[in-house]
Amino acid sequence: MISPLATPDPRLDLVLERDVDVPLERVWKAWTTPEHLRHWFVPKPWTVTACEMDLRPGGVFSTTMRSPDGQEFPNVGCYLEVVENERLVFTDALLPGFRPAPKPFFTGALLLERRGSGTRYTAIAIHGDEPSRKNHEEMGFHDGWGTVLDQLVAFIKQS
Amino acid sequence: MISPLATPDPRLDLVLERDVDVPLERVWKAWTTPEHLRHWFVPKPWTVTACEMDLRPGGVFSTTMRSPDGQEFPNVGCYLEVVENERLVFTDALLPGFRPAPKPFFTGALLLERRGSGTRYTAIAIHGDEPSRKNHEEMGFHDGWGTVLDQLVAFIKQS
Numbered sequence: 271m272i273s274p275l276a277t278p279d280p281r282l283d284l285v286l287e288r289d290v291d292v293p294l295e296r297v298w299k300a301w302t303t304p305e306h307l308r309h310w311f312v313p314k315p316w317t318v319t320a321c322e323m324d325l326r327p328g329g330v331f332s333t334t335m336r337s338p339d340g341q342e343f344p345n346v347g348c349y350l351e352v353v354e355n356e357r358l359v360f361t362d363a364l365l366p367g368f369r370p371a372p373k374p375f376f377t378g379a380l381l382l383e384r385r386g387s388g389t390r391y392t393a394i395a396i397h398g399d400e401p402s403r404k405n406h407e408e409m410g411f412h413d414g415w416g417t418v419l420d421q422l423v424a425f426i427k428q429s
Numbered sequence: 430m431i432s433p434l435a436t437p438d439p440r441l442d443l444v445l446e447r448d449v450d451v452p453l454e455r456v457w458k459a460w461t462t463p464e465h466l467r468h469w470f471v472p473k474p475w476t477v478t479a480c481e482m483d484l485r486p487g488g489v490f491s492t493t494m495r496s497p498d499g500q501e502f503p504n505v506g507c508y509l510e511v512v513e514n515e516r517l518v519f520t521d522a523l524l525p526g527f528r529p530a531p532k533p534f535f536t537g538a539l540l541l542e543r544r545g546s547g548t549r550y551t552a553i554a555i556h557g558d559e560p561s562r563k564n565h566e567e568m569g570f571h572d573g574w575g576t577v578l579d580q581l582v583a584f585i586k587q588s
Contacts, residue, residue, distance in 0.1 A: 271511070273487030276526025327486060327510060328432030328518075350509070350527055351486060352430070359487075363522045363529040367435025368509055370522040370533040370557035377527045398529035 273351050275359065275379055276396050282403050284395040286415045291388040292426045298355045300422055301380055307333070309429075310421035313414055320344075325352050330366040347371065357381055363398075375402060391419060432510050434518065434538055435555050441562050443554040445574045450547040451585040457514045459581055460539055466492070468588075469580035472573055479503075484511050489525040506530065516540055522557075534561060550578060 278285050290297070300306045302325055308318035312335050319342060320334040332346040347362035363374035381392040393415055397403040437444050449456070459465045461484055467477035471494050478501060479493040491505040506521035522533035540551040552574055556562040 271485045273485060274483065274526055275487060276524075276528045282528075324433065326430045326432060328434060350523075359527060361523065361527060361529070363533065364509075364520065364536070365435075365557075367433055367555070368518060368520060368536045368538075369435045369441075369555050370520070370536060370561075372557055374522065374529040374533060377523070377529060379527075396526070396528050398524075398531055402529075 272353065272357070273359070275351075275357075275394075276377075278394055278396070281400055282397050284397075284403060284406055284411045284415075285392065286394075286412065286419065287390070287392045288416075288419060289385050289388055289390050290419065290423050292423055293387060294355055294382050294384050294389040296426045297382055297389050297391060297422065298358075300426060301358055306425070306429075310418055310425045313417040314421065324366070325349060327351060328364075328366065328368050331360045350377070355382060374398065376406065393419075431512065431516070432518065434510075434516075434553075435536075437553055437555070440559055441556050443556075443562060443565055443570045443574075444551065445553075445571065445578065446549070446551045447575075447578060448544050448547055448549050449578065449582050451582055452546060453514055453541050453543050453548040455585045456541055456548050456550060456581065457517075459585060460517055465584070465588075469577055469584045472576040473580065483525070484508060486510060487523075487525065487527050490519045509536070514541060533557065535565065552578075 304321035307321050311318050315338045317336045318333055319336045322330050322332045324330045329349050331349050334342055334344045336342050348364050348366045349360045351359035358380040361377040363371055365371050377396040379394040383390040463480040466480050470477050474497045476495045477492055478495045481489050481491045483489045488508050490508050493501055493503045495501050507523050507525045508519045510518040517539040520536040522530055524530050536555040538553040542549040
């Protein structure tokens with residue numbers, strides 16, 4: 271029972287799509303294992319100092335990012351859809367247990383498709399309004415999500 | 430993969446639990462069939478003038494209520510969890526396709542358990558903060574949800 275994920279709307283949403291030469295299962299694992307995720311999830315020299323995952327709808331997905339000057343930024347949300355090796359959807363609009371969150375920003379979707387021995391990697395940020403999309407863009411969505419994808423591929427190749 | 434639904438917190442949440450003498454399958458059907466729902470979902474003389482359901486996570490759940498003086502109030506959200514005859518979870522914090530919604534208010538959960546030939550009916554409203562819970566209470570949660578449960582039981586018995 272796959273969900274009818276919102277079709278990306280250029281006014282509201284941001285999309286990063288790229289083919290990478292690492293196997294789909296390894297990408298899935300890097301996204302769904304806290305010990306893997308902390309190696310690549312934020313652009314260096316930022317770091318991930320904490321990560322919690324309960325891989326089921328309503329289960330916690332939280333990360334804490336630390337800036338180079340030592341400030342910590344916790345993010346907490348939950349998963350909405352978990353289809354192994356294929357689709358991972360999460361949001362910060364709902365806390366774990368589906369409780370409405372104080373500051374909703376976006377729903378994220380990771381879509382994976384096999385391309386030979388590599389993977390077509392699609393990451394989508396779905397926003398509720400245009401200012402949120404713009405804000406995310408100005409925070410450096412394209413560079414940032416592109417950089418972490420480079421980091422993810424490098425992590426997989428070296429581990 | 431059942432979700433870890435938030436445990437009701439008396440500060441934030443509202444719960445209606447009652448045993449009713451109608452079969453569980455009929456209660457499920459009344460909640461999941463637009464043509465049934467409009468007969469009981471709002472306290473009369475309010476009416477439901479439109480209802481749309483796509484019974485899967487991320488699928489639309491929308492209703493339009495009309496007040497006795499003819500004003501219409503549309504509500505749109507999506508389902509989060511659909512476990513037939515057992516559990517239905519929906520929210521207005523996300524629009525269909527999991528897009529963050531402009532005015533999140535609550536996540537609703539319907540839990541059904543068989544009790545002999547009847548049903549233990551539990552309806553939970555999960556809020557993000559205390560003012561939302563209080564607001565919902567002052568809108569008449571207990572009377573309102575109790576009244577529509579009476580209407581639901583009456584609808585099932587007469588149809």
